[in-house]
Amino acid sequence: MRKLLSATLVLGLASTPVTAAELTVITAGDQNMVDYINEYLGPLFEEQNPGHTVRAVGTGPGDAGSQKILERFEAQKQAGSTVWDTDVAVVHEKFAGPMVSGGYLEAYRDTISTGKLVTRTNADMALGASVKGYVMPMFNSQTALAYNPALLPNPPKSYEELAAWVKENPKQFGYNGIKGGASGVSFVMGWIYAFGDGDASKLMNGPFEEAETKKWDAAFDSLKAFTQNATLTPGNAGTLDLLSRGEIAIGPVWVDMFYSWQANGQLPPEFKLLLPAPGMPGQPMHYVIPAKAPNKELAEKFVELATSPKVQAEGIVKRFNWYPGIDAQHVQAELDAETWNKLFTDVTPEDLASYGKPFPIAPYNNAILEAYEAKAAN
Amino acid sequence: MPRRLLGLLLVLPALTVILFLFVLPLTLSVVGAFETEAGYGLGNFTKSFALYSSDILFTVVIVSLSTCLIGLFSIAIGGYLTLGENPRAVAILRWLYRWPLFIPFIVVGQVLRTFLAKNGLMNNILVGAGLITPLQAVSFLDWRGIVIAFVWKQTPFVTLLLAGAMASVDRGTIEAARNLGASRLRILIEILVPQVATTLMVGLVLSFVTMMSVLSVPLMINAQSPTMLTADIAFRINAYGDYGVANALGLISLAATACVAWFYLRQSMRERG
Numbered sequence: 001m002r003k004l005l006s007a008t009l010v011l012g013l014a015s016t017p018v019t020a021a022e023l024t025v026i027t028a029g030d031q032n033m034v035d036y037i038n039e040y041l042g043p044l045f046e047e048q049n050p051g052h053t054v055r056a057v058g059t060g061p062g063d064a065g066s067q068k069i070l071e072r073f074e075a076q077k078q079a080g081s082t083v084w085d086t087d088v089a090v091v092h093e094k095f096a097g098p099m100v101s102g103g104y105l106e107a108y109r110d111t112i113s114t115g116k117l118v119t120r121t122n123a124d125m126a127l128g129a130s131v132k133g134y135v136m137p138m139f140n141s142q143t144a145l146a147y148n149p150a151l152l153p154n155p156p157k158s159y160e161e162l163a164a165w166v167k168e169n170p171k172q173f174g175y176n177g178i179k180g181g182a183s184g185v186s187f188v189m190g191w192i193y194a195f196g197d198g199d200a201s202k203l204m205n206g207p208f209e210e211a212e213t214k215k216w217d218a219a220f221d222s223l224k225a226f227t228q229n230a231t232l233t234p235g236n237a238g239t240l241d242l243l244s245r246g247e248i249a250i251g252p253v254w255v256d257m258f259y260s261w262q263a264n265g266q267l268p269p270e271f272k273l274l275l276p277a278p279g280m281p282g283q284p285m286h287y288v289i290p291a292k293a294p295n296k297e298l299a300e301k302f303v304e305l306a307t308s309p310k311v312q313a314e315g316i317v318k319r320f321n322w323y324p325g326i327d328a329q330h331v332q333a334e335l336d337a338e339t340w341n342k343l344f345t346d347v348t349p350e351d352l353a354s355y356g357k358p359f360p361i362a363p364y365n366n367a368i369l370e371a372y373e374a375k376a377a378n
Numbered sequence: 379m380p381r382r383l384l385g386l387l388l389v390l391p392a393l394t395v396i397l398f399l400f401v402l403p404l405t406l407s408v409v410g411a412f413e414t415e416a417g418y419g420l421g422n423f424t425k426s427f428a429l430y431s432s433d434i435l436f437t438v439v440i441v442s443l444s445t446c447l448i449g450l451f452s453i454a455i456g457g458y459l460t461l462g463e464n465p466r467a468v469a470i471l472r473w474l475y476r477w478p479l480f481i482p483f484i485v486v487g488q489v490l491r492t493f494l495a496k497n498g499l500m501n502n503i504l505v506g507a508g509l510i511t512p513l514q515a516v517s518f519l520d521w522r523g524i525v526i527a528f529v530w531k532q533t534p535f536v537t538l539l540l541a542g543a544m545a546s547v548d549r550g551t552i553e554a555a556r557n558l559g560a561s562r563l564r565i566l567i568e569i570l571v572p573q574v575a576t577t578l579m580v581g582l583v584l585s586f587v588t589m590m591s592v593l594s595v596p597l598m599i600n601a602q603s604p605t606m607l608t609a610d611i612a613f614r615i616n617a618y619g620d621y622g623v624a625n626a627l628g629l630i631s632l633a634a635t636a637c638v639a640w641f642y643l644r645q646s647m648r649e650r651g
Contacts, residue, residue, distance in 0.1 A: 060616075063617045064616030064617050067616055067617060067618070070619070179613050179617075234602075246497075247497060247517070366618070370429065374428050374429045378430060378431060378432045
C-alpha cells in the first residue's frame with residue numbers, strides 16, 4: 001500500500017506541467033519604456049502563454065539606466081551565480097558592446113524566427129563593437145529639434161543658423177545638458193559633428209585615434225558661449241515641458257516622446273519637428289538575453305514576439321511612435337498608410353536618410369562627454 | 379581579568395558595526411580615490427579639478443552662503459521667541475517654524491520646483507498681484523533655488539537648538555539690560571547671541587555637513603552646470619561607472635566638511651576640558 005502511495009506521488013510530481021514562470025524584463029530609458037512593457041507587450045505575452053507572468057523593472061533614463069544593468073550582470077558573473085535574476089534586458093546601443101565583450105550575453109538572434117528580419121547594420125555593430133547575433137533591436141529612435149511655430153514661425157534649419165539665432169534670442173533655446181538624458185547628449189554630439197575640426201564620419205565609424213580628440217577645442221568654446229544663451233532643462237521630459245509652457249521656443253527632443261506627448265495632449269498639436277543640417281544622432285535600443293537567464297526559452301519567445309512584424313507595427317509604430325527595430329518593409333505591410341505616414345509628417349524619410357546619424361563610437365562618445373564637462377560646463 | 383574581558387565583549391558588537399559599516403567603507407573610498415588604471419596616483423584628482431573645479435567652488439560658496447543665511451534667520455526667530463512681547467505672535471511662530479523639520483529634502487526639492495519655476499506659483503502670484511509683468515518673470519531654479527531650499531529646510535533645525543539655549547540663558551541679564559534702557563535688538567545682539575554662540579556654531583556646523591551631502595535638492599532643482607558635487611558624484615557613477623573620480627570628489631567634499639568639523643571638535647574639546 002505504501003509503495004503504491006509513493007508511486008502515485010512520484011507519478012503525480014512527474015506529470016505536473018511546467019510550473020508558471022515569472023519573466024523578469026529590466027529596461028533602461030524613460031518611463032515610456034516601462035509603460036510599453038507593462039501596458040502592451042507584457043499583457044500580450046501573458047495572453048499567448050497562459051500561466052506565465054511578465055514583470056517589468058525600469059532602471060532609469062539615459063546611459064545611467066543601462067550602466068546599472070551592466071553592473072548588475074558584471075556583479076552576478078563575478079559572484080559566480082549559476083542563475084541570474086534577469087530574463088530579458090533592454091539596453092542602449094553604447095552598452096551592448098561591453099556586455100558582449102564581457103561575456104554576459106547569450107547569442108540568440110539566429111535561433112529565433114524574427115532574427116532574419118533585421119538587416120540594418122546597427123544590429124550587427126554597436127558604436128564600433130561587434131554585437132552580431134547577441135542583440136535584437138527593439139526600435140530605432142531619432143532626436144530632432146521640436147519648436148513652437150507660434151513663437152518661431154521660421155525655425156533655424158541647421159546648427160549654424162541655430163547658433164546665430166540663439167545669439168539674438170537668448171534663453172529661447174533649451175536643452176538638458178549631458179546629465180539629464182540622451183536628447184541633450186545627442187545635441188552635443190551633433191554640435192561636434194557640425195563644428196568639430198575633425199572628420200565626423202570617423203567619429204561615427206572609427207577607428208579611434210587619440211589625436212582626433214584634440215580637434216574639438218574651438219567647437220566646445222563656441223558651445224560654451226552658446227550654452228550661456230540657452231536655458232538648461234532638467235531632462236528629456238523637462239525640455240518638452242518647458243516647450244509646452246512656452247518658456248522656450250525650441251529644443252532637442254526624442255521624436256517618439258514628442259509624438260507620444262502630442263497624442264496624450266501634453267503638447268499642443270501645432271508644435272513641429274525638424275532635423276537640422278548636418279544632422280543629429282539617433283540610436284536603437286536592443287533586447288538582450290543574459291547568458292544565465294533563468295527562463296531562457298521563454299525569454300527567447302518573448303523577444304520573438306516583441307520583434308514580430310505585428311507587434312512592431314501595432315506596439316512600436318502605432319502606439320509608441322518609435323521607428324521600427326526590424327526592417328521597415330516587414331512592418332509597413334502590417335499598417336495602414338495613414339499610421340505609417342504619421343511617423344514621417346515633419347521628419348521625412350529623405351531627412352532621415354541624409355540627417356539621421358548614428359552616435360559616435362564608444363571611445364569618442366566618452367571623450368566628447370568628458371570634454372564637454374571640462375570645456376563647456378566647467 | 380574576566381571583568382575586563384566582559385567589558386570588551388560588551389563593547390564588541392558596537393565596535394564591529396562601526397568598523398565594518400563605517401571605517402571600512404570610508405577607508406575603501408579613500409583608497410579608491412587614489413586608484414587609477416595605471417596604479418596608484420593622483421590621476422583622479424587632476425581629472426576632478428579639470429572637470430569640476432567650478433562645481434567645487436560653487437558647492438562651497440552655496441553651502442557657506444546658506445549657512446550664513448540660516449544663522450541670521452535662526453537668530454531672528456530664536457530672538458523673537460525669547461524676547462517677543464506679543465504672546466499670541468510668539469505662540470504662532472513657535473508652532474509654525476518647526477514644520478520644515480518634518481519634511482524630507484526630496485519633498486522640499488519637489489515643492490520648490492513647482493513653486494519657483496518661471497511659470498510657477500510664486501511668479502503667478504506676483505503677476506496676479508500686478509507686481510511684475512509676465513515677461514519679467516524669471517525662473518529661480520538655479521543656485522538661488524538651491525539656497526532657498528537649504529535655508530528653508532535647515533533654519534528650523536538650528537532655531538530649535540538656538541531657541542532652547544536662549545530660553546535657558548539667565549533672564550536676569552536680559553532684565554538688567556532692559557532696565558538700563560537697551561532696545562530689544564541691542565539685547566539680542568549684545569546679550570543673548572554671545573551667550574549662545576557655542577550652540578549656534580554647533581548647529582551651523584551640523585547644517586553645513588548635512589547640506590554638503592544632499593543629493594536630491596540639486597538633482598531636482600538644478601542638475602546642470604554649475605551644480606553641486608553630489609550631483610557630479612552620482613553622474614560619474616551612474617553614467618560611467620567611474621568610481622575613482624567619484625571617490626576623489628567625495629574626498630574633496632570631505633576636506634571641505636573637515637574644515638568646519640575641526641571647529642566643532644575644538645569647541646567640544648574645550649567644553650570637556
